[in-house]
Amino acid sequence: MNFVNKLSAAWRTNNSLLCVGLDPDLAKLPPALRHADGIATFCKAIVDATADAACAFKPQIAYFAALGAEKQLEEVCAYIRSRYPHIPLVLDAKRGDIGATATQYAREAYDRYGADAVTVNPYMGFDSVEPYLEWADRGVIVLCRTSNAGGSDLQFLDVGGKPLYQHVASLVAHKWNRSGQCALVVGATFPAELRAVREIVGDMPLLVPGIGAQGGDVQATVEAGRTADATGMMINSSRAILYAAPAAGEDFAAAARRAALATRDDINRYR
Numbered sequence: 001m002n003f004v005n006k007l008s009a010a011w012r013t014n015n016s017l018l019c020v021g022l023d024p025d026l027a028k029l030p031p032a033l034r035h036a037d038g039i040a041t042f043c044k045a046i047v048d049a050t051a052d053a054a055c056a057f058k059p060q061i062a063y064f065a066a067l068g069a070e071k072q073l074e075e076v077c078a079y080i081r082s083r084y085p086h087i088p089l090v091l092d093a094k095r096g097d098i099g100a101t102a103t104q105y106a107r108e109a110y111d112r113y114g115a116d117a118v119t120v121n122p123y124m125g126f127d128s129v130e131p132y133l134e135w136a137d138r139g140v141i142v143l144c145r146t147s148n149a150g151g152s153d154l155q156f157l158d159v160g161g162k163p164l165y166q167h168v169a170s171l172v173a174h175k176w177n178r179s180g181q182c183a184l185v186v187g188a189t190f191p192a193e194l195r196a197v198r199e200i201v202g203d204m205p206l207l208v209p210g211i212g213a214q215g216g217d218v219q220a221t222v223e224a225g226r227t228a229d230a231t232g233m234m235i236n237s238s239r240a241i242l243y244a245a246p247a248a249g250e251d252f253a254a255a256a257r258r259a260a261l262a263t264r265d266d267i268n269r270y271r
């Protein structure tokens with residue numbers, strides 16, 4: 001089953017558009033887990049606590065690589081694949097490099113970590129994205145209109161009468177999406193731009209980070225980005241779920257579960 005089919009099935013099976021982001025920040029973990037193996041234990045507990053509320057899991061590679069914890073990231077990815085094979089695994093790596101190097105990054109994401117999809121940066125152009133497209137059953141999630149304020153520095157530049165992010169959206173939807181495996185990143189912090197991207201790309205899946213800790217409005221996000229069948233998005237929340245427990249010593253997994261269920265329900269209210 002390819003990435004988009006797997007994602008569509010997860011939307012339906014779990015009745016959820018929530019993507020649970022796995023960004024294990026050592027300083028915010030329970031003290032006993034503040035080491036490389038601890039972040040794997042933490043992430044696996046979060047995965048178990050939220051798997052029935054999620055349409056995707058998105059580990060952020062930097063939180064592991066910064067600690068030299070790639071083995072632990074492999075362990076977390078293998079755990080998701082074996083325990084929850086119906087939930088898409090999105091590796092957030094935001095890669096972008098020349099084709100020969102991109103070929104290695106694609107192997108890292110899809111082969112080493114077994115990811116169903118990976119985030120990539122389109123700035124170096126088609127030949128830097130092409131090696132990922134050769135993995136026809138895997139997803140390629142291209143940065144389009146990112147959630148951060150600084151995203152406007154380049155993504156809003158006028159290119160022939162339209163902003164660059166809209167050019168990226170049409171390029172990916174109409175030229176790069178050869179076997180239907182592409183998706184785009186559009187921040188929940190910019191609902192008007194999310195609506196504009198949805199109009200350009202039809203039913204293409206969108207990864208939408210920015211609710212929760214970044215303050216994006218759930219109702220505006222859902223109304224702007226949903227497809228006609230009320231799906232179409234992986235709406236990501238990381239810190240607001242991972243660190244929902246108010247104090248060290250509280251059951252972080254139970255708190256994460258409550259936060260994930262509440263976020264899923266909040267999203268579903270506006271679908």
Ligand SMILES: O=C(O)c1cc(=O)[nH]c(=O)n1[C@@H]1O[C@H](COP(=O)(O)O)[C@@H](O)[C@H]1O
Pocket residue numbers: 021023060092094119145146147148185186187209210211212213214236237238239240
């Ligand atoms: O590609 C991403 O996932 C991403 C794109 C973007 O535009 N903004 C953004 O915040 N992200 C990621 O989404 C997650 C957001 O985390 P929270 O703000 O804690 O929910 C982080 O892992 C970011 O790296």
